Amino acid sequence: MAAVTEDQVELVRALVAAIPAGRVATYGDIADAAGLSSPRIVGWIMRTDSADLPWHRVIRASGRPAPHLSARQLEALRAEGVLADDGKVDLCATRHRF
DNA sequence: CGCTTGACTAGAA
């Protein structure tokens, strides 16, 4: 069963929506929590269906948002109390644990 | 039906 079921997608969306303000999660964390095989699936879901999701709370494993979204995400995160140093978020302090 | 693109990651150079 390699394909991602809709339940997995819904789970991913639920997990992202469940991230409290002031916390962030990595694509890999969400993928693992949702049972996905690849973190790209999470990125795919965000790109395809990010309308009602706080995607700005989802960052890469490096502690840094995607290049094209870094400015916007950093600004949104900063508004929620997530301080980023030189464009890098402190995962040790802000990473949400499911 | 096949190739390219992309909100990714970890490891290597």
Place this chain on the structure above:
DNA sequence: TTTCTAGCCAAGC
């Protein structure tokens, strides 16, 4: 430190 590679899955053309 940055850049590249391989693996990964789905959508678009």
